[in-house]
Amino acid sequence: MSDLRELYQEVILDHNKSPRNCRVLDEPDARHAEGYNPLCGDRLTVYVGTDGDVLRDVSFTGEGCAISQASASLMTEALKGLTRAEIEKLKDAFIKLVTTGETTNVDLGKLRVLGGVHDFPMRVKCATLAWHTLNAALNNDRNTATTE
Numbered sequence: 001m002s003d004l005r006e007l008y009q010e011v012i013l014d015h016n017k018s019p020r021n022c023r024v025l026d027e028p029d030a031r032h033a034e035g036y037n038p039l040c041g042d043r044l045t046v047y048v049g050t051d052g053d054v055l056r057d058v059s060f061t062g063e064g065c066a067i068s069q070a071s072a073s074l075m076t077e078a079l080k081g082l083t084r085a086e087i088e089k090l091k092d093a094f095i096k097l098v099t100t101g102e103t104t105n106v107d108l109g110k111l112r113v114l115g116g117v118h119d120f121p122m123r124v125k126c127a128t129l130a131w132h133t134l135n136a137a138l139n140n141d142r143n144t145a146t147t148e
């Protein structure tokens with residue numbers, strides 16, 4: 001179990017150091033939303049490019065703690081090519097995992113590495129910020145998504 005924790009830690013540190021899809025999505029029909037976690041000071045912008053119901057491309061920019069950056073990076077990797085319904089399922093399962101530590105029958109893949117966050121209530125919002133911001137981008141919500 002501690003080996004697993006160490007491995008998970010390594011994945012998080014790697015995604016923080018070399019975040020994936022960390023760029024502005026420069027497409028004419030791309031949408032974006034801002035997210036802010038006042039508890040920690042994390043700020044994210046999430047960009048989405050959709051093809052009908054499918055999330056064709058997703059990226060982010062921002063600054064904040066290692067958990068918020070790694071979570072955004074892992075999220076963008078996990079969601080490309082999925083439909084809104086598939087994304088909703090993953091989002092619910094992910095938020096349940098990081099808030100309660102409980103897993104469901106939804107396969108979270110690499111996103112599982114953030115499961116340990118539920119032991120640190122202060123960091124839960126760092127992990128969920130990217131997902132709230134994604135939601136706002138998909139819904140074309142102009143208000144800043146906050147974790148409060």
Ligand code: ZN
Nearest residue numbers: 040042065126
């Ligand atoms: Zn944070």
